[in-house]
Structure formats: structure tokens, C-alpha cells
Amino acid sequence: xxxxxxxxxxxxxxxxxxxxxxxxxxxxxxxxxxxxxxxxxxxxxxxxxxxxxxxxxxxxxxxxxxxxxxxxxxxxxxxxxxxxxxxxxxxxxxxxxxxxxxxxxxxxxxxxxxxxxxxxxxxxxxxxxxxxxxxxxxxxxxxxxxxxxxxxxxxxxxxxxxxxxxxxxxxxxxxxxxxxxxxxxxxxxxxxxxxxxxxxxxxxxxxxxxxxxxxxxxxxxxxxxxx
Numbered sequence: 001x002x003x004x005x006x007x008x009x010x011x012x013x014x015x016x017x018x019x020x021x022x023x024x025x026x027x028x029x030x031x032x033x034x035x036x037x038x039x040x041x042x043x044x045x046x047x048x049x050x051x052x053x054x055x056x057x058x059x060x061x062x063x064x065x066x067x068x069x070x071x072x073x074x075x076x077x078x079x080x081x082x083x084x085x086x087x088x089x090x091x092x093x094x095x096x097x098x099x100x101x102x103x104x105x106x107x108x109x110x111x112x113x114x115x116x117x118x119x120x121x122x123x124x125x126x127x128x129x130x131x132x133x134x135x136x137x138x139x140x141x142x143x144x145x146x147x148x149x150x151x152x153x154x155x156x157x158x159x160x161x162x163x164x165x166x167x168x169x170x171x172x173x174x175x176x177x178x179x180x181x182x183x184x185x186x187x188x189x190x191x192x193x194x195x196x197x198x199x200x201x202x203x204x205x206x207x208x209x210x211x212x213x214x215x216x217x218x219x220x221x222x223x224x225x226x227x
Contacts, residue, residue: 006045007184009033010081014051014088014099021121023050025153025173026087029119032177033085037184044184047081049074051098058101067105075105083115083184084144086135090122094134103138112143115183117176119151128152145183149176 011030015022026048034044051058057071067075078084088099118135120127131150139146149172157169 006043007037007082008080009044009046009083009085009184010049010078011046011085012049012051012078012087012099012102014096014102015121016052016089016096016098018052020052020089021153021155021158022087022089024158025119025121025151026085028173029085029087029117029151029177032173033083033117033180033184036178036181040185042185047077049077051102054102055098058098058105061105062101071105074102079106079110081114082187083117083180084111085117085119085180086139087119087121088135090120090127090130093127094130095120095138100138103142106142108141109143111139114144115147115180115187116144117147117150117180119153119176121153123155125152125154125156127154147176147179147183149179151176 009030011026013020013023013026015026030046030048034046037044054071054074057068061067061071086099086103088095091097116139118131118139120130120135122128122130131152135150136146151169151172153169
């Protein structure tokens with residue numbers, strides 16, 4: 001991948017209202033990620049996946065197993081992206097059902113190795129633990145590479161007065177976006193050399209790992225029985 005080849009950044013936002021603070025945070029994170037890459041001569045193509053518009057299709061897929069064309073395209077956009085920004089509002093101390101239902105449609109290895117920036121919005125800062133107790137485990141299961149800094153924006157964060165001690169949202173956005181941009185640059189460098197790692201196939205069962213011997217679970221249990 002050359003420096004002029006655009007990186008694709010999928011921005012998944014689960015806000016329900018219009019306008020939405022969740023979408024606002026997603027847009028700010030996307031712009032903060034795009035800026036340093038563009039300055040370095042690496043253009044970024046941003047593709048927004050608005051889950052609000054896909055709610056009916058997501059529910060239909062969960063009960064039928066068949067995605068509608070728009071939903072299939074949205075899933076493909078996220079799976080093929082060089083990086084992902086995932087933002088959800090907080091409901092009942094966790095991510096929204098719409099957000100979870102969308103990512104339930106992905107295979108466990110679909111995002112393996114993909115850099116992901118996590119963010120959430122909520123009424124008060126006490127909901128910020130959702131980033132670590134709910135969102136990180138979800139994307140760890142999907143084997144994504146989650147950037148160290150996650151961003152939570154409470155209602156009071158949007159009315160900052162520029163005080164560096166209290167108005168920290170811009171700083172957190174810049175830091176998290178910088179971490180994502182660095183990972184995107186690293187992946188682009190691997191691709192330029194033709195050494196970009198392929199996402200694993202059959203990783204959950206040990207398939208595709210040459211030289212790895214897997215002992216069947218039944219044999220492991222048999223070995224524990226008293227003789």
C-alpha cells in the first residue's frame with residue numbers, strides 16, 4: 001500500500017436520535033483520526049454505518065438468518081475496513097441492544113487484527129465503566145486490536161469552557177485518535193511490503209495452524225478418570 005492509497009475507516013454509530021451526541025462524538029473521533037494521516041500524506045476514506053437506519057434489518061436477520069442488502073453492505077464495510085471507530089450510547093449500564101445485535105452478526109474472526117477505537121456517550125460519567133467491562137470484552141472476543149485509550153462523553157463534557165483541568169474531552173479524543181492513526185499507519189506499512197497478516201480462518205478450533213496438535217476434549221476428560 002502506497003502513501004497515496006486511501007485507508008478505509010468504518011465509523012459505526014448506534015445513536016437513536018437525530019441529531020445524536022453519539023454521532024457527534026463519532027464524527028469528532030473520525031476527523032481527529034483523519035487529520036494526522038492526511039498531514040502525513042495518507043488520505044483516509046471514512047464510511048459511516050448508522051445503525052439507527054438498519055434497526056429493522058438487524059432484527060430481521062436475527063430471526064431469519066438472512067441479511068437484507070443494506071445490512072449485508074454495512075457488515076462488509078466494517079469487515080473490509082482498515083480501522084473501525086465504534087460508538088454506542090449507554091443504556092442500563094451497558095452498550096445499547098442495537099449496538100450488540102449488530103456485532104452479534106459478525107463471525108468471531110471477522111475483525112481479527114483490525115484496529116478499533118471504542119467510545120460511548122451517556123448522561124453521567126459514572127457510566128464510563130461500560131468501556132472496560134462491556135465493550136472491550138466484546139471486541140476482544142472478535143479478536144480486534146483495541147487502542148489503549150477509549151473515550152466516554154458525558155452530558156457535561158459537551159459544555160466545556162476550555163479549562164484544561166475540567167474540559168478533557170478534546171484531549172481524550174486527540175489521544176485516542178492518534179493511537180488509531182498510528183495503528184493504521186503501521187498496517188499500511190505492512191501492506192506496502194506485502195507482509196500484511198491475513199485474518200485467521202478456523203482460529204477457534206486450531207485449524208490453519210501448521211504443526212499444532214489438538215487433543216479432542218473427550219480424550220482430555222478420559223485422562224482425568226481414575227483408573
